[in-house]
Amino acid sequence: MHKKVLAASVFWLMSGALASAEEQTLTISVYGFVQEEFTEALYKPFEAECGCKLVVETGNSIERLAKLEANKDAPVIDMAVFSLADALSAARKGLTDKIDTAKLSNYDKLYDFAKDPNGDGMSVGYTIYKTGIAYRTDKMTVESWADLLKDEYADHVALPNITTNQGGPVLNMIGKALGKDSPDLKDAMAAVGEKRDAFVTFYVKSSQLVQLMQQEEIWAAPMGHFSWAGISKLDLPIGWAATKEGDAGDMNAMVLVKGSKNQELALKFMDFWLSTPMQTKIAEMLIDSPANKEVVVAPEIAEKLTYGADVANKLTFLPAATTLDYREKWLAEWNTAVAQ
Structure with missing residues (x-):
């Protein structure tokens, strides 16, 4: 009799614990792209492992940052992912907490530059990407970022607007090629401004670049490597330039929302996302390039990603603090030198 009572007690205790776990909800804020793929590769497997519910909110960075700020005193988001600049902006506004990396078993598997990308302990990089130059190998030779400014090429080149994520890094690389890579980007903008009427757009x-390439309106354009898959499918001789300055680098990072009631569960989700199996699966599905240096993928997958130590360690990262501190000055200078 006592054994039956004890067994029943254990059963109800276990049932109660499971019910409690099932009732846990983790709310995350992410970019809106490839969400079906993320659901298959990441969200459903995590829910199965944690016995919890994952609520996914999407939107652009401005909208998502605004929501964090509007709910600062009573957070409705537990974890978010942003660009490094937006992650730093959130930290400066007091919207994020330090991440206890001791609770991330996969932290040491990351490239060193992804471990604390903004140097404030408030973010962890989960995917990296390069920005380089895609170009028509039959029309031109590209050995330096400065080649985009040559008279014989400029009228077949598209450059990113300064308002895009690629704008600052591209100008930084052009400045580097010219030997004038100051954070105000003034010299690079002046050089681009001199040819502003020649550039296609x-x-x-x-x-936009796929159509411009396909119609042969452009021969070259700097772009994030995430756009390479579409460009490389065109029936044209297009290559990725191996410039002497290398490629620009950037990454997206995870942040922990300050005051969240589910920080422990958020840390578990972060760790799950950073794990070698998850980072490998996401890479193989061509969703994101891995920040986990232990990931191994087939050569045909690797060429479509920002992948491997040889590639990653040669990237030039524009500090997020530079982007934040100079963003308005860049726009003002661009309007004067380029967009006039």
């Missing part, structure tokens, strides 16, 4: 969406 200053694009605001990378999706």
Whole structure:
């Protein structure tokens, strides 16, 4: 009899614990792209492992940052992902907490530059990407970022607008090629401004580039490598330039929302996302390039990603603090030197 009572007690205790776990809800804020793929690769497997519910909110960075700020005193988001500049902006506004990396078993598997990308302990990089130059190998030779400014090429080149995520890094690389890579980007903008009437366009969406390439209106354009898959499918001789300055680098990072009631669960989700199996699966599905240096993928997958130590360690990262501190000055200078 006592054994039956004890067994029943254990059963109800276990049932109560499971019910409690099932009732846990983690709310995350992410970019809106490839969410079906993320659901298959990441969200559902995590829910199965934690026995919890994952609520996913999407939107652009401005909208998502605004929501964090509007709910600062009573957070409705537990964890978010942003660009490094937006992650730093959130930290400066007091919207995020330090991440206890001791609770991330996969932290040491990350590239060193992804571990604390803004140097404030408030973010962890989960995907990296490079920005380089896609170009027509039959029309031109590209050995330096400065080649985009040559008279014989400029009228077949598209450059990103300064308002895009690629704008600052591209100008930084052009400045580097000219030997004038100051954070105000003034010299690079002046050089671009001198040829502003020659360039085909200053694009605001990378999706424009596929059509421009296909119609042979452009021969070259700097772009994030996430756009390479679409460009490389064109029936044209297009290559990725191996410039002497290398490629620009950037990454997206995870942040922990200050005051969240589910920080422990958020840390578990972060760790799950950073794990070698998850980072490998996400890479193989061509969703994101891995920040986990232990990931191994086939060569045909690797060429479509920002992948491997040889590639990652040669990237030039424009500090997020530079982007934040100079963003308004860049726009003012761009309007004067380029957009006039």
